[in-house]
Amino acid sequence: MFQIDCPWCGPRDQQEFAYAGEAAIKRPENPASLSDAEWADYLFMRTNPRGRHHEQWRHVHGCGQFFDVVRDTVTYRIESVDVPGRPALGDAS
Amino acid sequence: MSEIKIESPLVDQVEAVRGNSAPAKVGVRMTEHPFLGQIVLRGKSSDTAFTAACAGVLGCEVPTTPNTYAEGQGVVIAWMGPTEWLVLVDGESTPAWLSALRGALADVHAGVLDTSGGQTLISLEGPAALDVLAKGSTLDLHPRVAPTGFCTRSLLAKSAMFVRVVEAGQRFEIVVRRSFADYLWQWLVDAGGEYGLAIQPAESTLVLAGLQASAPPKTATGA
Ligand SMILES: [Zn+2]
Numbered sequence: 001m002f003q004i005d006c007p008w009c010g011p012r013d014q015q016e017f018a019y020a021g022e023a024a025i026k027r028p029e030n031p032a033s034l035s036d037a038e039w040a041d042y043l044f045m046r047t048n049p050r051g052r053h054h055e056q057w058r059h060v061h062g063c064g065q066f067f068d069v070v071r072d073t074v075t076y077r078i079e080s081v082d083v084p085g086r087p088a089l090g091d092a093s
Numbered sequence: 094m095s096e097i098k099i100e101s102p103l104v105d106q107v108e109a110v111r112g113n114s115a116p117a118k119v120g121v122r123m124t125e126h127p128f129l130g131q132i133v134l135r136g137k138s139s140d141t142a143f144t145a146a147c148a149g150v151l152g153c154e155v156p157t158t159p160n161t162y163a164e165g166q167g168v169v170i171a172w173m174g175p176t177e178w179l180v181l182v183d184g185e186s187t188p189a190w191l192s193a194l195r196g197a198l199a200d201v202h203a204g205v206l207d208t209s210g211g212q213t214l215i216s217l218e219g220p221a222a223l224d225v226l227a228k229g230s231t232l233d234l235h236p237r238v239a240p241t242g243f244c245t246r247s248l249l250a251k252s253a254m255f256v257r258v259v260e261a262g263q264r265f266e267i268v269v270r271r272s273f274a275d276y277l278w279q280w281l282v283d284a285g286g287e288y289g290l291a292i293q294p295a296e297s298t299l300v301l302a303g304l305q306a307s308a309p310p311k312t313a314t315g316a
Binding site (some may be wrong): 012 | 159160173174175177231232245246247248253
């Protein structure tokens with residue numbers, strides 16, 4: 001178990017939160033123009049890194065908000081927490 | 094046609110309805126407050142049309158500081174999320190509050206939802222109230238971090254709850270969903286037993302600490 005520092009509520013136990021997948025995945029602007037492989041890549045493929053991971057959590061038993069977390073998947077250490085949509089991990093996109 | 098009877102989710106818990114015979118040493122007092130008006134208010138606090146309309150009806154600003162509540166005349170407005178508030182009023186005047194809010198917010202991007210029948214409120218008070226809650230929740234309700242005026246949603250004994258600190262470290266109000274109420278009540282009775290638990294009969298007058306029965310101001314109704 002670990003604590004997560006909700007951007008709105010402050011540090012709370014992990015059990016108040018739900019994991020909500022990898023962060024910063026953008027829906028393609030024009031899905032009809034994609035090949036099946038490109039569409040499948042958007043739908044299913046994730047980076048699944050060993051180490052720093054840019055991911056979403058939701059404070060489901062708290063303020064209800066989604067937000068972004070950078071967490072190390074090896075040590076579970078949370079590097080940063082932020083409101084959704086801001087670039088993390090030095091993403092240029 | 095048969096009459097539809099309003100019934101607390103704790104109707105089968107005899108002590109919740111009638112109270113118990115209090116032990117010699119009382120560490121915590123517990124009371125159910127059924128049939129309160131519980132209104133969920135949704136909107137954007139950055140939208141001044143929304144905040145002004147709410148303030149007009151509620152008599153005070155909706156709190157924008159996370160995990161705090163505000164009190165107006167006969168109404169408690171609790172922050173639940175950046176776009177969500179729980180409004181507690183007495184049961185009898187709930188229809189008047191609902192129509193006043195809906196009237197004032199008719200042309201605003203907002204939501205007014207009556208959840209009164211879906212949840213109930215249990216108050217815990219006394220020197221051991223904090224210890225009872227600490228048994229079932231990872232939430233730190235010590236006055237240092239949860240002073241009077243603090244509120245939040247969290248978990249208690251695996252049930253979702255909303256908790257409001259009425260008096261730091263001493264008096265708490267728990268809002269629980271209808272389907273979890275019977276279970277959570279029994280859990281609280283068990284958890285509170287060792288401290289000396291006095292159960293007071295359900296408060297059917299619908300009045301909470303600091304919440305005097307009152308209807309919304311008439312002028313706000315016809316917006
Ligand atoms: Zn939160």
